[in-house]
Amino acid sequence: MTTLANGLKVIVQEEHTAPLASVWCWYKVGSKDERPGLTGVSHWVEHMNFKGTTNIPRDAVKGIIEQFGGSWNGYTWIDETTYLETATRDALDRMLFIESERMARCLYDPDDCESERTVIISELQGGENDPDQLLDQELTATAFKAHTYRHPTIGWLSDLQSMTRDDLYGYYRRYYIPNNAVLVIVGDVDPDDALRRAEHHFGPIAAGDVPPRIQTVEPEQTGERRVVLRKPGTTAYLKVGYHAPAARDAGFFPALVLDAVLTGAKGINLWSSFRVTPPQRRSRLYRALVDTGLASSVSGSVMPTEQPFLYTISATATSGTPLEAVEEKVLRELERVHAEGITEPELKSAQRQLRARMIFDNDSVTNIAHQLGYFETIAGADLFLDAGARIDNVTLQQVGEIAHVMLLRSNRTVGWFDPLPVTSAGEDEAA
Amino acid sequence: MNPTGAALSPSRVVLENGVVVTTRETRKTPAVTINLAMRAGSMCDPPDAPGAIYLLSRLIDRGTAHHSAAQIAEILEDRGISLAITVNRHVLSMVCTCLAEDFEVVASMLAAILVEPSFPEAELATRKGEVVTAIAQDEDSPYVKALERLLALLYGADHPYGRPAKGTPDSIEALTRERLLALHHARFAPSELSAVIVGDVESDHVADVTRRLFGDWGVPQPAAVPLSPPTPATGRRRLVLPMMNKAQADIAYGFTTIRRNDPSFYACSLMNNILGQYAMGGRLGDSIRERQGMAYYVSTAFDAGLIEGPLMVRAGVGPANVDRAIRSIDEELIAIRKDGVTEKELAESRQYLIGSMPRALETNGGIANFLQNAEFFGLGSDFDVRLPDYLRRVTLDEVNEAARRLVDPERATVVIAGPYQGNEGMRE
Numbered sequence: 001m002t003t004l005a006n007g008l009k010v011i012v013q014e015e016h017t018a019p020l021a022s023v024w025c026w027y028k029v030g031s032k033d034e035r036p037g038l039t040g041v042s043h044w045v046e047h048m049n050f051k052g053t054t055n056i057p058r059d060a061v062k063g064i065i066e067q068f069g070g071s072w073n074g075y076t077w078i079d080e081t082t083y084l085e086t087a088t089r090d091a092l093d094r095m096l097f098i099e100s101e102r103m104a105r106c107l108y109d110p111d112d113c114e115s116e117r118t119v120i121i122s123e124l125q126g127g128e129n130d131p132d133q134l135l136d137q138e139l140t141a142t143a144f145k146a147h148t149y150r151h152p153t154i155g156w157l158s159d160l161q162s163m164t165r166d167d168l169y170g171y172y173r174r175y176y177i178p179n180n181a182v183l184v185i186v187g188d189v190d191p192d193d194a195l196r197r198a199e200h201h202f203g204p205i206a207a208g209d210v211p212p213r214i215q216t217v218e219p220e221q222t223g224e225r226r227v228v229l230r231k232p233g234t235t236a237y238l239k240v241g242y243h244a245p246a247a248r249d250a251g252f253f254p255a256l257v258l259d260a261v262l263t264g265a266k267g268i269n270l271w272s273s274f275r276v277t278p279p280q281r282r283s284r285l286y287r288a289l290v291d292t293g294l295a296s297s298v299s300g301s302v303m304p305t306e307q308p309f310l311y312t313i314s315a316t317a318t319s320g321t322p323l324e325a326v327e328e329k330v331l332r333e334l335e336r337v338h339a340e341g342i343t344e345p346e347l348k349s350a351q352r353q354l355r356a357r358m359i360f361d362n363d364s365v366t367n368i369a370h371q372l373g374y375f376e377t378i379a380g381a382d383l384f385l386d387a388g389a390r391i392d393n394v395t396l397q398q399v400g401e402i403a404h405v406m407l408l409r410s411n412r413t414v415g416w417f418d419p420l421p422v423t424s425a426g427e428d429e430a431a
Numbered sequence: 432m433n434p435t436g437a438a439l440s441p442s443r444v445v446l447e448n449g450v451v452v453t454t455r456e457t458r459k460t461p462a463v464t465i466n467l468a469m470r471a472g473s474m475c476d477p478p479d480a481p482g483a484i485y486l487l488s489r490l491i492d493r494g495t496a497h498h499s500a501a502q503i504a505e506i507l508e509d510r511g512i513s514l515a516i517t518v519n520r521h522v523l524s525m526v527c528t529c530l531a532e533d534f535e536v537v538a539s540m541l542a543a544i545l546v547e548p549s550f551p552e553a554e555l556a557t558r559k560g561e562v563v564t565a566i567a568q569d570e571d572s573p574y575v576k577a578l579e580r581l582l583a584l585l586y587g588a589d590h591p592y593g594r595p596a597k598g599t600p601d602s603i604e605a606l607t608r609e610r611l612l613a614l615h616h617a618r619f620a621p622s623e624l625s626a627v628i629v630g631d632v633e634s635d636h637v638a639d640v641t642r643r644l645f646g647d648w649g650v651p652q653p654a655a656v657p658l659s660p661p662t663p664a665t666g667r668r669r670l671v672l673p674m675m676n677k678a679q680a681d682i683a684y685g686f687t688t689i690r691r692n693d694p695s696f697y698a699c700s701l702m703n704n705i706l707g708q709y710a711m712g713g714r715l716g717d718s719i720r721e722r723q724g725m726a727y728y729v730s731t732a733f734d735a736g737l738i739e740g741p742l743m744v745r746a747g748v749g750p751a752n753v754d755r756a757i758r759s760i761d762e763e764l765i766a767i768r769k770d771g772v773t774e775k776e777l778a779e780s781r782q783y784l785i786g787s788m789p790r791a792l793e794t795n796g797g798i799a800n801f802l803q804n805a806e807f808f809g810l811g812s813d814f815d816v817r818l819p820d821y822l823r824r825v826t827l828d829e830v831n832e833a834a835r836r837l838v839d840p841e842r843a844t845v846v847i848a849g850p851y852q853g854n855e856g857m858r859e
Contacts, residue, residue: 018435018459018792019789020790020793062709062717066709066782067783069782069785071790087786088786118724118752119720119725122726125678126678126747128678128679129678231676234568234570235564235568276515281500281504281508282501290557290561292557293556293560296561318560319560319564349509352511354511359462359530360462360511363462363794365793
């Protein structure tokens with residue numbers, strides 16, 4: 001990793017398996033940096049940063065990377081905002097040019113800001129169509145009462161309706177500075193040449209003032225919380241969330257192993273790990289819920305995050321199964337592991353699974369670049385580079401300790417989506 | 432040579448019983464992707480048992496003649512393997528990635544699952560419960576409902592391209608173990624299997640292993656499933672599915688088009704790319720998302736099949752924008768039919784489709800998908816080398832002819848599902 005004079009961190013990694021290069025530019029800004037009234041601003045800013053710059057006119061955005069057979073995208077989450085292009089290696093200079101423009105010279109045309117408002121509200125409404133996603137949002141908002149991890153990355157509707165162009169632009173200028181960013185280049189490139197090109201495009205961008213951060217720490221949860229959604233629907237969903245270790249905390253990798261034992265090994269790549277069902281048929285909760293016919297699916301999620309987030313277990317009740325029965329079975333299994341920990345064979349199996357997934361999840365320049373950038377942004381790339389060893393070094397005692405500390409009744413939030421009957425016109429019968 | 436700089440040049444072997452084994456060696460990671468495609472997709476559902484193949488797919492890896500469900504899970508999962516079994520109209524696919532050192536043991540397990548599943552009675556009720564729950568979830572999804580009703584209108588509710596793969600709660604509940612065993616016996620045969628293996632393994636070794644695993648399999652070739660061509664729409668149809676408990680409406684707007692082996696396939700693909708895909712939704716994305724800010728997503732999907740497959744426009748919009756979005760789709764289709772596309776648009780889409788091949792062929796999984804598709808439609812082992820030329824030969828006139836032929840708003844079938852009542856069209 002190299003740090004330019006303006007503070008931009010640059011990571012270059014050669015991968016010569018295909019004539020491709022992937023460029024990601026990461027910013028240490030996400031929805032946790034948003035204050036009340038501006039929820040959703042990080043994500044909206046991300047949208048605006050695809051709409052033309054001083055040197056890339058609005059009309060020239062379309063096709064700028066497709067000309068190289070490339071794809072581009074971006075995403076925003078609680079800790080980070082990121083942009084990527086993956087294309088043939090001859091597009092490297094073009095990709096770096098685009099990202100340097102995005103960092104310093106986006107336009108924020110007022111008409112474009114207005115037009116994007118409805119696109120984002122449509123995205124929010126599309127998410128609300130999915131009861132599972134709605135429950136996840138409500139569970140998170142209930143589990144956190146002080147920390148800004150509590151609001152959804154898409155934002156609250158009223159903030160999206162009232163935010164102004166100046167809010168967006170001011171936020172962009174505050175956080176999109178080289179000393180708050182990480183540039184990652186992975187692929188069929190010469191590292192010296194790639195670094196020279198990065199310096200050429202990004203070197204002239206001046207460093208900015210270190211952006212302000214919200215310092216709130218979530219107080220320890222002292223009692224179980226509950227949220228029950230009753231809306232028309234066809235299917236019942238359960239979620240149980242526990243405050244969990246941050247990526248750098250000693251408990252993180254033990255928690256990853258614990259989750260593998262409970263719901264199957266997922267890996268740690270947000271970009272690719274969750275697109276396939278994990279190997280989970282021997283996991284405790286799959287056997288307790290799915291094999292018994294109580295639930296049609298069960299999953300667990302322990303994400304690498306900068307600050308302590310949530311370990312969430314989700315289950316879909318089979319048609320006709322009351323949520324009480326699903327909840328009782330989940331909690332019984334969690335209480336068992338809380339009291340007794342896991343077994344040596346379970347530990348070894350989980351470690352093997354996690355190691356295999358790390359190989360499967362790093363099969364493309366895009367995935368490798370994602371991992372290097374993601375971890376550098378939230379915790380340090382060393383955590384990713386050492387992840388295999390850290391998984392191997394997890395002990396039975398450590399898994400037992402994290403199960404004991406994390407899976408406390410007083411640390412949990414239980415969420416139900418309990419469907420009301422749907423009329424033929426989809427209206428709420430009980431309303 | 433293909434655009435990646437080196438032809439895939441896979442090894443293709445046909446066993447005496449008809450199993451096709453295609454291997455491509457790569458050294459990207461110490462891993463191997465196994466992709467088995469059995470030509471026994473949901474089009475093979477018995478007419479009185481929609482969803483039978485789908486339920487079979489949920490049960491097939493829960494026991495074999497020599498393994499219990501727990502033993503199968505142990506063999507695969509201890510190696511970090513997640514076996515994805517999926518069903519589309521044409522094929523049932525079993526796909527997984529394993530470490531290279533585990534290839535033989537994993538391939539043996541997959542072969543046993545495919546050839547000699549036992550469909551244990553004890554598992555049947557549980558898997559039925561999962562499928563019935565999944566059908567209920569689909570019923571609550573405007574996105575899925577709009578899609579399913581569109582296909583039913585285009586092809587007929589009982590047609591293999593028109594009925595939902597999961598069946599209905601009643602059809603699933605009525606299925607028995609005996610019925611699934613009979614269906615497996617009738618439709619799963621070596622002549623229907625294409626095995627594609629990509630990764631850190633030698634093709635000679637793959638040939639030896641697959642010959643040992645599948646060489647003695649002696650089930651005769653099943654009779655082809657009759658597929659009647661759809662009746663082209665003669666007028667515009669519109670169906671509204673009010674789901675007033677939802678926040679956003681989903682639009683599915685479509686046509687029946689051409690077969691995959693139609694000579695105009697590449698012209699139609701380029702037209703589709705320009706209309707609804709290039710750079711985030713093509714012309715439709717430009718109009719509806721970028722210029723008018725109406726939708727989070729809008730794009731087209733073109734799926735030429737064994738018979739005339741569908742071309743669909745999909746969009747998610749707020750209820751107040753449904754009518755305006757549909758008008759905008761109409762306008763874009765009229766424009767592309769009337770004025771055609773520009774040379775610049777054609778050049779850009781062509782360059783994109785050719786230039787994106789290195790990304791599509793980067794991973795073992797991507798290569799396996801490409802080779803499996805080429806095998807299914809009989810495109811040849813060197814399709815990766817020939818594809819760029821097929822795209823280069825397409826003329827502007829051919830693309831414009833494709834637009835005139837495929838996308839006529841006056842013959843569109845439009846389904847809207849979501850918090851929208853509308854004031855015209857059919858209701859359910």
